[in-house]
Amino acid sequence: MLSAVILAGGRSRRMGRDKCLIELGGQPLIELLLRELQQAADQVLIAANHVERFASLNVRVVSDIHPGNGALAGLHAGLWACDGERAFVCACDMPRITAEVVRTMFALAPEADVVVPRLGEYLEPLCAVYSCSCLPHIERSIMCGERRLVSFYDKVRVVEVGPQDFPDDPLLKFTTNINTPEDLEQLKSRSG
Numbered sequence: 283m284l285s286a287v288i289l290a291g292g293r294s295r296r297m298g299r300d301k302c303l304i305e306l307g308g309q310p311l312i313e314l315l316l317r318e319l320q321q322a323a324d325q326v327l328i329a330a331n332h333v334e335r336f337a338s339l340n341v342r343v344v345s346d347i348h349p350g351n352g353a354l355a356g357l358h359a360g361l362w363a364c365d366g367e368r369a370f371v372c373a374c375d376m377p378r379i380t381a382e383v384v385r386t387m388f389a390l391a392p393e394a395d396v397v398v399p400r401l402g403e404y405l406e407p408l409c410a411v412y413s414c415s416c417l418p419h420i421e422r423s424i425m426c427g428e429r430r431l432v433s434f435y436d437k438v439r440v441v442e443v444g445p446q447d448f449p450d451d452p453l454l455k456f457t458t459n460i461n462t463p464e465d466l467e468q469l470k471s472r473s474g
Contacts, residue, residue, distance in 0.1 A: 284388055285369040286323035287360030288315055289353055289408065290330040304460070306377050311460070314377055316341065322384035325365050328374075329356040348421075352429040353408065358420045361412055368392075373408040375460040383448070383456045387411045390447055395438035399454050405442065406457040407431035413438075 290312060303310045312328075316339060319326045328336050333343045344363040346355040357371055370384045388411055391397045398410040408431065419434035428434075445452040 283325065283366040284323045285325045285327065285364035285366035286319040286384065287357070287364060287369050287371045288312065288319070288326070288328045288374050289356040289360070289371065290328050290336070290374040304375075311377055312336070312339070312374050315372070315374065315379060318379055318381045319370070319372075319384060321381035322388075323366075323370060327360055327363055327369075329360040329363075348424045351424050353431055354420060354424060354429050354433065357412065357431060358417065358424065361414050361417055361420070364414070366414075368411055368413050370411050371408070372410075373459055376409060376456070376458065377460070378456045378458050379409065380456065383451070386448065387443070390443050391441035393439070394441040396435060396440045398440060398442055399457055400442040400444050401454055401457060405432060405435075406454075407435075408459065409457045 303312065305311075306314060316326060326341055328339070328341055328343045329346070330336060330343055331345050331349060333345065336343050342363070344359045346359045347362060348355045348358060351358075353373075360371060361369055368388065370387055372379055387397055394411075395413040395416050396410055399406045416434060416438055419437040423433040445454060448454060448456075
């Protein structure tokens with residue numbers, strides 16, 4: 283069984299409004315992402331602390347077990363609740379993720395605990411596959427006051443993927459997220 287988790291608990295401070303509900307092509311970002319993930323995973327969850335915000339989507343919403351610890355707590359809650367042994371985990375503001383990207387990420391390294399894209403010097407932990415075997419390491423990171431998603435990577439088997447793994451998207455544009463109104467306008471101008 284393959285699971286997917288959308289992290290939707292952020293405060294959207296730089297955007298100034300809830301990113302999940304921003305419309306692109308007449309549909310909220312969260313709905314666009316849900317549609318793609320439901321084509322690639324057997325189960326899709328939303329990790330967020332405002333369950334009522336997503337009631338109309340007919341998807342299970344899980345709240346942080348360790349609130350106040352950012353995306354790491356959302357990752358923990360999502361993995362804790364998923365039925366699969368592994369989950370594709372992404373931020374709610376990544377409109378270029380497709381079902382094909384998710385299927386490819388699942389297939390790239392089934393023996394790894396984390397499959398994560400590398401973009402030059404940086405990893406993109408908000409668009410990665412995580413094994414449930416990461417849970418104890420995530421919990422230890424949270425207990426130590428860590429909030430960074432990569433804080434436990436040195437304790438697990440990590441496989442980095444790159445342009446060579448995505449010939450149809452060698453720039454890994456699927457990792458693009460929308461943090462500011464300017465990001466949104468740039469994406470709309472490129473799409474239009």
